[in-house]
Amino acid sequence: MAGEDELKLLGTWASPWVSRVKLALHLKGLSYENVEQDLDNKSDLLLASNPVHKKVPVLIHNGKPICESVVILEYIDDAYGTVGPSFLPLVIPWKVAFTADGEEEKTEGIKQMLAAVHTLEGALKECSKGKPFFGGDSVGYVDLALGGLLAFLQGTEELCGSKPFDIANTPLLLAWVERFTALDAAKVACQMSASWLSLPR
Template identity: 45%
Template sequence: MAAGGELQLLGSWYSPYVIRAKVALGLKGLRYEYLEEDLFSKSDLLLKSNPAHKKVPVLVHGGRPVCESLVVVQYVDEAWAGTGPPLLPGDARDRATARFWAAFIDDKFFRAWRELFRSTTDSQRAEAFRSVVPRVETLEQAFMECSEGKAFFGGDAVGLADIALGSFLVWIQVVDEVSGTKLLDGARFPGLAAWAERFLAVDAVKDAMPEFERLLEHYKGFLAKLASPAAPAGYS
């Protein structure tokens, strides 16, 4: 278990990417100092730690930064391999599969869902929802194949692909609330719907997730600004 001053996590409370890092650290039982970042007025520490992208999360371990959420999750798993549950499987092919689906979530699912997230009219939301559903269909099939009837993408325990997708779950709920949609409909996607309930019940996940009502108000404020002539640069 890391000493309190050894690990720092630079993040923003509403970022699903920061949630990934928090879940990984929580599953490993690691103590760390959390530093909240204002993404519209970034700290010198963030700019110094991640000069390439200037984004969160950044995990600072012993004064050295590790950037990008999926990289952070894998770093935590490797650096504390003997602590807590493994986040990646031992078999090389299974590790490759987990990394493939984590990349799919960011490259395909998120890019489609982001259009729903940024929609401000009913017509935009309807079109965006139709576009993201095929990505969810692919993930439903992937879950059935990867889990082999077990609780998570990673089998019996939460793994990389679970963290990658699960970090969006409260955001998905918030967008559904505003849009009048139900993306992980249990009738249409029974595997993912049941998986989401199990994932959100994990203690390390509950500790990492933002509170629904707070996130809902934050999202409504974002949409109001997005609809104004001077739209914010965040969430791109």
């Protein structure tokens, strides 16, 4: 386990959402206290930690509660980016590619970012089966997860001198980017033309 962190998981053994989080903690090799909950008689700790939905899982990291299993997975990956496998293999190396202190670290970040993009290219081919999106005919979960990052990814060349998508290595993703950015929702939600160099990193 990294540092002196305290991780507490509020859950129930039968919950598939809790199992997701347990899997992530085990894969990362993080130790945690499992605090089994009785959902018919919710504990004060659960009610205080997840006052809106009052559901498990809740991960409490050094006293800070994080709710919703998918959010928790992302939180674990971010907080323990250097520990064990990465669940979001694109995001962490991509950040390293433009925040690294030294050339060596930056080169490694770019290498890992391009490897993750290569994997995504293969996944798009397999999942879409020739249809426009990862989700098939319409935008699905993976499209949204990657699409939300697009505005930042588009600024990557400006930030670190390397493009994540190009015609030679990722022709399918490049076409997907065009389709995604042409969506009315993307035009409204994503600031594609922002100046990335002016943002805090």
